[in-house]
Amino acid sequence: MDDGMIVWETKQNRKTLRLHCIATVILGMQNDNGNVERMFIGDGNGQLHILTVPNLTLEKTVPIGTSALRAMCSDSDENLALLIADSEGHIWQFDGDSKAQLLFETNRSISSIRSERNLIRIQSGWEQCTFERDGLLQTSHDASASFGENTMLRRLRERQKLDDQRDHAESQVRLIAGI
Secondary structure, three states, X not given: OOOOEEEEEOOOOEEEEEOOOOEEEEEEEEOOOOOEEEEEEEEOOOEEEEEEOOOOEEEEEEEOXXXXXXXXXXXXXXXXXXXXXXXXXXXXXXXXXXXXXXEEEOOOOOOEEEEEOOEEEEEEOXXXXXXXXXXXXXXXXXXXXXXXXXXXXXXHHHHHHHHHHHHHHHHHHHHHHHO
């Protein structure tokens, strides 16, 4: 919630925990049975809070960076590690035990992150980028161009539909006038 309150509710009970800042990103991790057993919560101060579920107890708080944490994912390259992106475009790796390690900076406002083998895919607004783990940019695709193309095609279809409706209405008027 916007006051830092975290609520975990099941059919059996409801647990609450108040953080001292606003949560900006939440990632739940399942065990082998498919039940969420840990939650990782990033906040606006650049901290990562690790909670155990279903008791909703704060295991520990780890400082990651100085800006708000915006996106997280499980790191497919490492067991039990996280990739974390902050609002300034930094990509961090956190292994669960020690301090977070800065992998690289993107100079982009990151909205989502995904790990794919040895590559890291980020979404920044309309732009999707793929980076190597050392920060080398592999690919960049701006999806706003395809959105513009889709908008134009949609408008053309709408215009054609309106033209068809007008032609149909005109034919009905001619039919009535001919009677």
